[in-house]
Amino acid sequence: MDFSRISRRHLLQGGAALTLGAAAGARPAFAADTTIGFIYVGSRDDYGYNQAHAQGAAALKKIPGLKVVEEEKVPETDAVEKTIESMINLDGATLLFPTSFGYYNPHMIKMATKYPKLRFEHCGGLWTDKDPKNAGSYFGYIDEAQYISGIVAGHTSKSGKLGFVAAKPIPQVLRNINAFALGAKLANPKATTQVIFTGDWSMPVKEAEATNSLIDQGVDVLTCHVDGPKTMVENAARRGAMVCGYHVNQSPLAPKAYLTGAEWNWEALYPKFVKMIAAGESIANFYRGGLKEEIVKTSPYGEAVSAEARKHADQVKAKFLSADGYAIFKGGLVDNKGKTVIAAGTDRGQKDPELEKMDYLVEGVIGATS
Amino acid sequence: MADGSIGLWTVPLAVLGGAIRVSTPFLFVSLGECITERSGRINLGLEGTLVMGAMSAYGISYLTGSPWLGVLAAGVTGALLGALHAGICSLPRVNDVAVGIALMLFGTGLAFYLGKPLIEPTAPRLPAIDFGWWSDIPQLRAALRVNALFLIGVALAPILYWAFRTTRWGLLIRTAGESSDAARAMGHSVLLIRLRATMVGGFLAGIGGSFLSLFYPGSWNEGLSSGQGITAVALVIFARWDPLLCLWASLAFGGAAALGPALQSVGVTSGYHLFNAAPYILTLAIMIITCSPKRTLTGAPAELSITR
Numbered sequence: 295m296d297f298s299r300i301s302r303r304h305l306l307q308g309g310a311a312l313t314l315g316a317a318a319g320a321r322p323a324f325a326a327d328t329t330i331g332f333i334y335v336g337s338r339d340d341y342g343y344n345q346a347h348a349q350g351a352a353a354l355k356k357i358p359g360l361k362v363v364e365e366e367k368v369p370e371t372d373a374v375e376k377t378i379e380s381m382i383n384l385d386g387a388t389l390l391f392p393t394s395f396g397y398y399n400p401h402m403i404k405m406a407t408k409y410p411k412l413r414f415e416h417c418g419g420l421w422t423d424k425d426p427k428n429a430g431s432y433f434g435y436i437d438e439a440q441y442i443s444g445i446v447a448g449h450t451s452k453s454g455k456l457g458f459v460a461a462k463p464i465p466q467v468l469r470n471i472n473a474f475a476l477g478a479k480l481a482n483p484k485a486t487t488q489v490i491f492t493g494d495w496s497m498p499v500k501e502a503e504a505t506n507s508l509i510d511q512g513v514d515v516l517t518c519h520v521d522g523p524k525t526m527v528e529n530a531a532r533r534g535a536m537v538c539g540y541h542v543n544q545s546p547l548a549p550k551a552y553l554t555g556a557e558w559n560w561e562a563l564y565p566k567f568v569k570m571i572a573a574g575e576s577i578a579n580f581y582r583g584g585l586k587e588e589i590v591k592t593s594p595y596g597e598a599v600s601a602e603a604r605k606h607a608d609q610v611k612a613k614f615l616s617a618d619g620y621a622i623f624k625g626g627l628v629d630n631k632g633k634t635v636i637a638a639g640t641d642r643g644q645k646d647p648e649l650e651k652m653d654y655l656v657e658g659v660i661g662a663t664s
Numbered sequence: 665m666a667d668g669s670i671g672l673w674t675v676p677l678a679v680l681g682g683a684i685r686v687s688t689p690f691l692f693v694s695l696g697e698c699i700t701e702r703s704g705r706i707n708l709g710l711e712g713t714l715v716m717g718a719m720s721a722y723g724i725s726y727l728t729g730s731p732w733l734g735v736l737a738a739g740v741t742g743a744l745l746g747a748l749h750a751g752i753c754s755l756p757r758v759n760d761v762a763v764g765i766a767l768m769l770f771g772t773g774l775a776f777y778l779g780k781p782l783i784e785p786t787a788p789r790l791p792a793i794d795f796g797w798w799s800d801i802p803q804l805r806a807a808l809r810v811n812a813l814f815l816i817g818v819a820l821a822p823i824l825y826w827a828f829r830t831t832r833w834g835l836l837i838r839t840a841g842e843s844s845d846a847a848r849a850m851g852h853s854v855l856l857i858r859l860r861a862t863m864v865g866g867f868l869a870g871i872g873g874s875f876l877s878l879f880y881p882g883s884w885n886e887g888l889s890s891g892q893g894i895t896a897v898a899l900v901i902f903a904r905w906d907p908l909l910c911l912w913a914s915l916a917f918g919g920a921a922a923l924g925p926a927l928q929s930v931g932v933t934s935g936y937h938l939f940n941a942a943p944y945i946l947t948l949a950i951m952i953i954t955c956s957p958k959r960t961l962t963g964a965p966a967e968l969s970i971t972r
Contacts, residue, residue: 336886337776337780337783337885337886339780339783339784340783340885340886341783341784341885488929489928490925490928490929491928491936492925492940493924493936493937493940496885496886496887496890497887497890498881498883498885498887498888498890499686499880499881499890499892499921500921500924500925500940501881502685502880502881502882503678503682503685503686503921503922503924503925503926504925504928504929506678506681506685506806506925507674507678507922507925507926507928507929508929509803509806510674510677510678510803510806510929511674511929511930521887522885522887524783524883524885525881525882525883525885528786528881528882528883529881529882532882533806546786547786660931661928661933662933662934664934
């Protein structure tokens with residue numbers, strides 16, 4: 295904890311903000327000098343997950359009257375409760391963004407129950423009716439952007455073999471792998487996506503080894519779902535393979551090898567949240583969206599992307615942006631063990647909660663979830 | 665093969681490549697720790713030294729444009745941390761294990777703090793020497809792209825082995841490690857010998873760190889070491905304080921680290937958590953095979969606080 299932040303002035307401010315919040319009713323109206331707390335599980339400049347959130351926080355700092363307090367490398371344990379308490383009591387935070395998956399239950403729920411007048415917004419959690427009303431969970435359908443990456447990768451790959459360096463076989467990761475593989479098959483029906491799980495969110499040596507093994511197998515386009523894609527991007531580019539990024543734009547790391555990437559767009563969402571609260575609108579407790587809702591975006595195409603690939607990817611992107619939307623996971627979907635996982639005729643739209651429980655790898659993916 | 669893949673051959677090749685790529689930090693840290701422990705002191709802080717070395721090498725390489733200056737800076741940083749450890753341990757009634765743990769936390773914390781602005785920029789890397797020029801299999805060529813630091817490490821192991829046995833310096837270090845009274849009776853300052861041994865140990869560990877950030881994986885980030893420094897210290901114990909065995913143990917560890925990803929890439933996907941844990945299983949297995957309740961560890965310096 296940063297004890298240098300504690301001062302009498304801060305304590306007074308905190309107290310004042312709390313009283314203000316209490317006076318304004320269940321949902322605090324955002325007057326001048328509102329403090330917003332951001333909590334990251336890792337380093338805020340990791341070229342990945344945490345940096346994406348920090349960019350969102352940076353967008354809030356530009357809005358006059360808002361004060362942003364941040365704490366990084368907070369483990370997904372009781373430690374996050376202490377951080378939340380200190381942000382509330384010492385900094386006077388009235389809106390909190392605990393950004394890591396493991397913060398949600400029980401830690402953030404406990405805090406939201408204890409401070410019913412403050413607002414908590416969690417990234418990635420699954421809010422249910424049983425959870426406090428002042429807590430919310432938001433997340434983006436980044437698989438839409440991964441699907442676009444897959445299309446570009448499928449067009450670009452000469453061997454038809456794509457690689458995916460993944461951390462753990464949890465639903466969010468599997469959904470990204472599957473979307474990428476399905477996108478690639480749209481471009482090249484014979485394309486395969488080989489996945490390697492490293493076992494944890496940040497294992498640079500394992501990620502580098504996985505990248506090398508995939509390239510040794512003939513893979514020539516790679517992407518990943520780990521906390522910091524820097525290792526994969528740099529090592530793949532060194533071996534002459536192409537890459538699709540993840541979390542944020544990694545093209546400065548490998549300008550020639552970077553095709554496109556799936557990025558978060560928190561710098562659009564967070565100011566939107568704040569404006570909604572200030573205007574007295576309620577934010578849905580279960581908030582989801584994709585390309586259309588500007589929660590995710592794709593990186594600009596790299597120079598190695600052909601005109602044909604651009605055209606195809608842009609066409610599909612337009613479908614995501616259209617009023618009808620677009621379903622990646624369509625009926626008749628078979629997993630890589632030959633089992634039908636989505637029955638023919640039932641398309642699973644992006645908002646279908648079933649997709650957030652994904653536990654399979656689709657046909658065309660080489661790898662296993664356990 | 666026509667499609668450029670080499671099928672199951674990936675596994676032995678990846679283990680070979682992994683042994684060369686991943687082993688170097690293990691090698692440098694274990695050789696450094698070998699020198700320190702032979703002088704009768706254990707420095708558990710080498711994890712911190714490794715991370716500090718990685719950070720300072722990356723920073724200096726980025727600022728000056730010369731990766732070799734980065735390697736030197738990493739070594740100097742390591743030596744300074746070693747001097748700090750030895751300096752604190754020279755005080756009466758100070759436990760070297762506790763100081764080591766404190767320095768491990770200090771080193772990693774300081775490196776993360778100073779290394780914040782270094783995560784984004786890309787620093788010039790160390791060059792690779794292409795030993796696979798004779799082969800037209802790209803995978804083999806990639807595995808045989810060797811860094812000079814690896815070769816230095818491999819050469820250092822027999823040199824240290826020889827130096828411990830036959831040189832005056834080797835004898836002094838061993839004397840300080842086996843019996844400080846004998847060293848004192850010979851008119852040498854045990855503290856000074858240990859200070860130098862710890863500094864050399866830190867120097868080597870720092871260089872091991874520079875390999876991580878400047879060659880493989882080849883960039884600075886906070887998860888870079890993920891415990892390799894600590895593993896290397898344990899490696900010294902089961903290498904029986906023998907530099908040559910340190911070399912083999914490091915190679916085995918490097919190869920084991922490559923096994924998990926390589927098996928997954930050829931389609932052996934069941935139980936990858938187990939294969940990812942291969943280096944640690946290897947440690948446990950060797951520890952169990954070689955330990956005995958009936959005697960102290962053979963080869964252990966008698967002055968070492970863990971054996972005394």
